[in-house]
Amino acid sequence: MDHEINLDSFVRTEIMPSAPFSFDGTLHKPSHFPTPDNAYCDGHYWQTLFYEDHPYGLEFINAGTTDAPRITLMIYFHSATEKTPDVQALVDEIKYRFDLDSSTREFTSRYAEDTILGPAMKRWRGMRISTAYSLYEFTVVTTVLQNTVVRRTVQMMQNLFHNYGTLVSFADKKLYCFWNPRTIDHTDEMELRALKVGYRAKTLKRQAAFFVSNSVDLASWRQLDRETLRDNLLRIYGIGPATVQYALCELFHHYDIIEHIPPWEQKIYSHLLFDKDQVDTDVILDDIDRRYGKWKMLAVHYIFEDLFWLRKNESVPWLEALIRL
DNA sequence: CATCAGGGCCCTG
């Protein structure tokens, strides 16, 4: 099952994101549960990428500043199965997934002195909402996130990578790369259940089948208007109101909407915005809309991630109480 | 020991 591939060759390229740009804030999201497909340290980020049926290893190095951004990107590949990777296509895809070309200058200058956003802005000015994942991969991640605690989510993801993913080595890292949905489409549900995913086995099967038979054209989904896109996403088994919200901002970079606040986030925003334990979600949504208008999703992302960066460095007792391991 | 909710969603009535 667990095969390993040495990504023995690489190409090197430079990417110039639009300014301002936060390298660390965009590439590493401390609020996300850890997965064995990426690694991070200050100014340096490693990520596997399964693209066009090939495994890649990406190494991002911060070679610029917030106002003069520059990323050195190494794309590692397996020379025996691929002679010349399509670097341009890969770079375009990476730029989209990490939203490297988006313009946030209006937002960053407008809210530089905002009472709530100001401090986060000093640290993460130019941060984007991003994900390294394809839509299929994203649905897998959100599926193992549902109705459980973080420890189990991490374990489920580990089991799935271990059984269906590919261990790749590059740049002195060994990380797992995502599988083709066909892999899970071909396994039976009982085998999946043995990986402790519980009732989610059915969901994972149906999602894999969907992506195999429909070959979703992500490029065209990215062009859709939001309502059509939302309808399409909600038609995927296992995607409901919470996941569709995450998908719209993380995968498709809609920064101007937030319509749904799940209970645990409600508690966090209650603390951060109102200094209370529990505030009604409608009140929170109204407040966010009034303060940040068309940037409201990006705004709460700054607030949220800033909090989780803080948690990396020191303990935040009230937050720890909300994170159920 | 038993019960219950957890970083939702589907399905039923």
Place this chain on the structure above:
DNA sequence: CAGGGCCCTGAT
């Protein structure tokens, strides 16, 4: 449109 059920595990 409200509410029960879902695999499992740790908290209570």
